Amino acid sequence: MTRSRRNFLATGLALPVVASATRSEPEPQTPARPQSPVKAFASGPEFRYKVLGKTGLKVTTVGFGCMITSDGSVVERAADIGITYFDTARGYQSGNNERMVGAALKKKRKDIVLSSKTAGKTKTEALAHLDTSLKELGTDFLDIWYLHAKDKPADVTDDLIEAQQIAKKAGKIRFAGVSTHAGQKELIPFLAANRNIDVILTQYNFSMEPFMNEAIDQATKAGKGIVAMKVMAGGFRRPIPGNVVQEKLKREGAMLAALKWVLRNPNVHTTIPSMTDMDQLDDNLKACANPFSAADEKLLALQMDHIRPMYCRMCGECAGQCRQGLPVADVLRFLTYADGYGQFALGRERFLEMDTEHAAVRCGECPGCTVKCPYGVEVAQRLIRAQDLFAC
Ligand code: SF4
Ligand code: SF4
The missing domain is CATH 3.20.20.100 (NADP-dependent oxidoreductase domain)
Structure with missing residues (x-):
């Protein structure tokens, strides 16, 4: 487990x-x-x-x-x-x-x-x-x-x-x-x-x-x-x-x-x-x-399994782990605006407000991700999606 x-x-x-x-x-x-x-x-x-x-x-x-x-x-x-x-x-x-x-x-x-x-x-x-x-x-x-x-x-x-x-x-x-x-x-x-x-x-x-x-x-x-x-x-x-x-x-x-x-x-x-x-x-x-209710409890257990690879709870435990200095939790939050709330424009707006150095990072070009999420978020995959969706 x-x-x-x-x-x-x-x-x-x-x-x-x-x-x-x-x-x-x-x-x-x-x-x-x-x-x-x-x-x-x-x-x-x-x-x-x-x-x-x-x-x-x-x-x-x-x-x-x-x-x-x-x-x-x-x-x-x-x-x-x-x-x-x-x-x-x-x-x-x-x-x-x-x-x-x-x-x-x-x-x-x-x-x-x-x-x-x-x-x-x-x-x-x-x-x-x-x-x-x-x-x-x-x-x-x-x-x-x-x-x-x-x-x-x-x-x-x-x-x-x-x-x-x-x-x-x-x-x-x-x-x-x-x-x-x-x-x-x-x-x-x-x-x-x-x-x-x-x-x-x-x-x-x-x-x-x-x-x-x-x-x-x-x-x-x-x-x-x-x-x-x-x-x-x-x-x-x-x-x-x-x-x-x-x-x-x-x-x-x-x-x-x-x-x-x-x-x-x-x-x-x-x-x-x-x-x-x-x-x-x-x-x-x-x-x-x-x-x-007990039925709600079961439903949330299922929901947790469903969102685990995607949902960043912004715990901060991975702060400073990205070798390229990405603010990982922030970028994942921007992606949640698009994928979770259906607010693409909001997600992209926030992404583009990042400093240009971070907005230019491409995780796919990075050999081996150094960021480990103890909660099961597929960090590099999610960041690549954010960059594909939002970056100029
Ligand atoms: S990716 Fe994981 S470790 Fe990093 S802030 Fe989100 S939940 Fe925490
Ligand atoms: S893959 Fe992305 S998040 Fe992971 S270390 Fe490289 S730039 Fe940072």
Whole structure:
């Protein structure tokens, strides 16, 4: 049995989340903090709500990640039927996503929690981004403003923290957050101990290692709001003609099972699955009322086997192993945008943003790959595919 298989069974499925970390903690099926009663709709989904740590913001456990949504009517409908958390970023869709999200949520602004992010490297740049975000979103303030995609404590500079404090004092943001794709083992405890950070937006899904449950548990105890992204572990839901297993996964709802897996962790306050159309919205809403089941567990085991050669969980263990200096996890993430989410343009855009030296590397010309993935990702093959798809 491979290491990834062992880790998956031990942490993701066979053992309940969090209970494996601390025996005194409740089983995940029993929420650690009281939730407000289920809100019933006359003809629609039943939502559950949690309080986002010490922010006091009450949010639906299923939120909306707007990164790859182009159709504003999907966002608008989600708000109309009761989703209350919406997430975007200054950089999404080449800066166009905020405009679409703002227009879609205009009538609901006072009823929802709205977050955006900045990838600005300095206080000045970040604050300029914030002003643009507010203008594009058509709002006077953000509920949460994240420093975007920080993977180590050193990325969360005093300068950027100061930008968030200035924005808070000016009434442009209510709460400060940090988003992270990788490096959570070190970063989440760092953020949990940082009194200036109110909310942590982190990658979290059924492929994660046990330390993630412990880190999230500790951050929650420190009063941080926890928002989960990448909850479907790359998706990979598009039909592959003739692939019987993939067809079964799609037919039986592996993506819904993945979302339910995340929702059963009482320390995750909300989630931001991507949704591009009404069908995806309706599918995700089914997770609100249906608990994770033994059938879901089996389905996710199958899904894990299916995605293992493709899905990079950005653990960082292979960092520095490429003899040509490739940022392997980043390139694999760009490929996941295309192969997993069906967002070719996004993947290529990110690939071409890399420095020219890395964008020019061709793995096929490299004798023997030095990168070893303990989780079974076929690194060189995947990188060759990324280079074939995206490179100039
Ligand atoms: S390729 Fe494997 S080792 Fe490298 S970051 Fe991804 S999951 Fe981790
Ligand atoms: S095959 Fe690609 S990833 Fe592997 S060492 Fe060579 S350049 Fe790096």
